[in-house]
Amino acid sequence: MKIVTRIGKDKLAAVCLLFIAAILVTGVFAPLFAPHAPEEVHMELRFAASSWEYWLGNDHLGRCILSRLIYGIRPSVLWVLVALSISVAIGTTLGFIAGYFRGKADAILMRVCDIMLSFPGYVMTLAVIGILGAGLENILIAFVLMKWAWFARIIRTSVMQYTDTEYVKFAKAIGVSNINIMIKHILPVSLPDIAVISSSSFGSMILQISGFSFLGLGIQAPHAEWGMMLNEARAVMFSRPELMLAPGIAIILVVSAINFLSDALQIALDPKLMTSRHKWQGKAIALASKPHGKEVA
Template identity: 80%
Template sequence: MKLFKLIWKDKLAAISLSIIAVTIIAGIFAPLFAPHDPAEVNMELRFAPSSWEYLLGNDHLGRCILSRLIYGIRPSVLWVFVALAISVGIGAILGFVAGYFRGKTDAFVMRVCDVMLSFPGYVMILAVIGILGVGLENILIAFVIMKWAWFARIIRTSVMQYAEADYVKFSKALGVSNIKIIMKHIVPVALPDVAVISSSSFGSMILQLSGFSFLGLGIQAPNAEWGMMLNEAREVMFSRPEIMLAPGLTIIIVVSAINFLSDSLQVALDPKLMTSKHKLQGQTVASSAKLQGKEVA
């Protein structure tokens, strides 16, 4: 609750959180918000301009662009979030185990992570797509395969600094089990770090999925997805740029909101950054007051 209040005080973070919340709700309840069937073809309305019935107009097959944008939230945002949650879950478990127990366990987990991270991300994703075939599910599988190792390494580094705290050593001396120590003392303090790195990766995964769909490697027609909508509008980008504008702006707005919220979340969870921010604001206010005093004089 305190974290929510801190974020809500930041106007940019509050706007970003509202945009993300509205996007998620619209995606979950897409049949209620979408005015038309996103796959309904009506060639009579081909490239029709916006109207009261079709607020964003129609595409090259006469389909409602607004409806396709709303249904596109599911693969572009919601399913990416599922892949992110699975990746973070696997990475967190291995990161907590490696960072807490150290020794051979840490060495084994980190060597596996080193092997996974030695492959360039995009090359590995293309390799998975080449083996399993094109499609949304295969890209999400590739995300999980590639991302968990990065999360495990980052979370392990965070856990290591907390595992040496005095209260953890005191709990060990009292004979408290390792599982209880991890769940009671390590997870609560490491959770903010996990939240920050997860939120910062969310936007990049949405961009990656849209990029692969734009190349024709993601979700296939007639299903709606933002990157695929850009690909479909590419052929008429000069004659009818408004068709490309809707999905392009949607991607920019949603990813920017996620990035802004991630930055605010990092500041809210890090006391040092919060103190620096208040000092900077204080200096700005003081400078403004001096300038106003000089102008009055």
């Protein structure tokens, strides 16, 4: 609750949180919000301008752009969130095992992570697509294979730091089981680190899946996805540039909101950053209130 209160005090973060929540709800209940079926073709409305029935107009096949934009939330945001959750779950589990037990378990898991992280992310994703074929499911599989090792390594470092604290050593001394120690003592203090790295990865994964779909490697027609909508509008980008605005602006707004929220979350979870931010804001107000030509010590 304290974290929510701190984020609520930041107006930009609160707006971003509400915006992301609205996007997620709209994607989950897309059939209720979309005015038309996203794959419904009307060739007589090809490249039609916006109207009361079609607020954002129609594409090259006469399909409703607004409806396709709403349904595109599912592969562009919701399924990316699912892949991120799986990656975080795997990385957290293995990171806790490596950071808490150490020894051989730590050595083996970290060597596996070293191997996975030695491959560039895009190269590994393209390799998975080359083996399994193009499609949204295969990109999500590549995301999980690519991200879990990164999460495991970062979370391992956090767990090792908290494992050496006095209260954890005391819990071990009185005979508390390892599982209870990890769940009750280490996991709560590690959650801020997990939340920050997860939120910072969310935006980059949305950009990546949109990029792969733009290249024709992601979700396939006639399904709607923001990157694929950009690819479809590319052929008429000079004669009909407005067709690229809707998916392009949607990607920019969602990723920007996630990045702003990630920064606010990091500040809310780190008292040192919050203190330094308040000092900077206080100095900025003092500078603004002083007459020109005078400096504040």
